[in-house]
Amino acid sequence: MSDEPQPTTRDGLEWNDEDYEAIIRTIVDNDLDPLDIAALSLDEINAFSTKEYKRHDKGCRRFWESLKHFIKIHHVEILKDFQRLKRGENIIAPKRRVLIDQLVQAIDSCTQGRDEIQQFIENFEFELSPSLQEVIYDSLKGNMKFKTMKNLLISQRLQIIQGLGLMSEMRFAGVKTKANDELTPPKANETSMNKSSQVISSKVDSEIIRSKILNGSENGLEKMPVRGKGMGIRTTKNFAINEYIVEYTGELISKAVGYKRMSKYAKDESFGNFLLSFRLMDKKWFIDATKDDGRLGRWVNHSTKNSNAKVKVMVIDTKPRVFLMASREISTGEEILYDYGERDPDTIKNNPWLLD
Numbered sequence: 001m002s003d004e005p006q007p008t009t010r011d012g013l014e015w016n017d018e019d020y021e022a023i024i025r026t027i028v029d030n031d032l033d034p035l036d037i038a039a040l041s042l043d044e045i046n047a048f049s050t051k052e053y054k055r056h057d058k059g060c061r062r063f064w065e066s067l068k069h070f071i072k073i074h075h076v077e078i079l080k081d082f083q084r085l086k087r088g089e090n091i092i093a094p095k096r097r098v099l100i101d102q103l104v105q106a107i108d109s110c111t112q113g114r115d116e117i118q119q120f121i122e123n124f125e126f127e128l129s130p131s132l133q134e135v136i137y138d139s140l141k142g143n144m145k146f147k148t149m150k151n152l153l154i155s156q157r158l159q160i161i162q163g164l165g166l167m168s169e170m171r172f173a174g175v176k177t178k179a180n181d182e183l184t185p186p187k188a189n190e191t192s193m194n195k196s197s198q199v200i201s202s203k204v205d206s207e208i209i210r211s212k213i214l215n216g217s218e219n220g221l222e223k224m225p226v227r228g229k230g231m232g233i234r235t236t237k238n239f240a241i242n243e244y245i246v247e248y249t250g251e252l253i254s255k256a257v258g259y260k261r262m263s264k265y266a267k268d269e270s271f272g273n274f275l276l277s278f279r280l281m282d283k284k285w286f287i288d289a290t291k292d293d294g295r296l297g298r299w300v301n302h303s304t305k306n307s308n309a310k311v312k313v314m315v316i317d318t319k320p321r322v323f324l325m326a327s328r329e330i331s332t333g334e335e336i337l338y339d340y341g342e343r344d345p346d347t348i349k350n351n352p353w354l355l356d
């Protein structure tokens with residue numbers, strides 16, 4: 001029996017053969033890894049989207065639904081088509097345009113959840129390899145029917161395809177929540193979901209960031225004492241908006257291990273508060289920077305009102321790397337500050353500096 005996909009409607013969603021083929025052919029011609037766009041397991045996608053879209057309005061539910069289908073089909077068929085082309089066979093592509101149109105309409109009809117979708121897309125700006133970004137962008141830009149999507153991709157730097165999962169819910173986890181020093185598990189960070197999207201100027205940016213992370217770049221920063229806060233980090237050069245600042249390095253640990261350490265550290269103030277939690281693929285992770293590795297990320301202090309940096313994640317060689325990026329222009333001599341994302345009233349009551 002042939003394993004060719006049937007050129008029929010699937011789940012009521014049709015595809016445009018030519019665009020799909022263009023993408024697949026470029027993947028093959030450029031010797032790209034199709035796993036770049038099909039790296040997620042269906043279980044992960046299902047778990048994530050089922051949970052997430054419940055929280056959104058109708059339009060946003062459609063967005064998540066459509067995105068789920070989109071990636072689902074990529075999983076099964078892109079890999080098959082890739083293999084077919086490698087064998088010199090033709091692709092019999094299913095029709096794909098309608099699905100993309102549905103995505104666009106879903107985005108357009110979103111109301112309350114629109115910011116979250118924008119944030120979602122922004123969070124993926126580093127997830128696709130630059131070469132693949134170009135492939136997808138080139139495939140989309142020639143087709144006026146994709147105008148809305150195109151504009152969105154240009155302004156937000158695409159990331160619709162590999163998508164689901166990198167909802168970066170960052171916060172420091174070890175903040176004491178009660179007088180008896182118990183800790184509550186971190187909650188979702190609503191603020192980070194609502195941060196305004198910033199245009200990333202070009203695909204080159206993600207390459208630069210990747211290389212800065214790999215090189216351990218800490219240019220333009222110095223550690224200094226800050227009154228009432230212990231140590232902090234300030235700039236020795238100007239930073240442009242969206243410029244990479246520093247990686248938050250430490251030990252990457254699972255949620256379970258993270259909670260154990262949180263309890264342990266809460267009992268002894270000498271451990272400080274260097275546990276940062278984030279979400280990736282619907283799983284919570286922690287970076288434990290308790291041990292001073294000489295890097296500067298762990299020394300950056302918090303501000304809700306005057307932050308000039310935001311937390312981002314880039315997956316490099318399957319490992320999530322958390323880093324700070326300038327959320328506005330930063331002048332020489334300014335302290336780097338970002339919002340730790342803690343919103344629990346009890347925690348804030350016991351740590352009033354969180355209102356800064």
Ligand SMILES: C[S@@+](CC[C@H](N)C(=O)[O-])C[C@H]1O[C@@H](n2cnc3c(N)ncnc32)[C@H](O)[C@@H]1O
Pocket residue numbers: 228229230231232272273274298299300301302303353354356
């Ligand atoms: C990741 S550490 C940052 C480095 C820290 N300042 C130090 O010297 O160890 C987080 C801790 O810094 C302190 N901190 C961060 N932001 C602060 C602020 N805005 N005001 C006062 N203390 C702050 C709190 O004690 C917090 O638990």
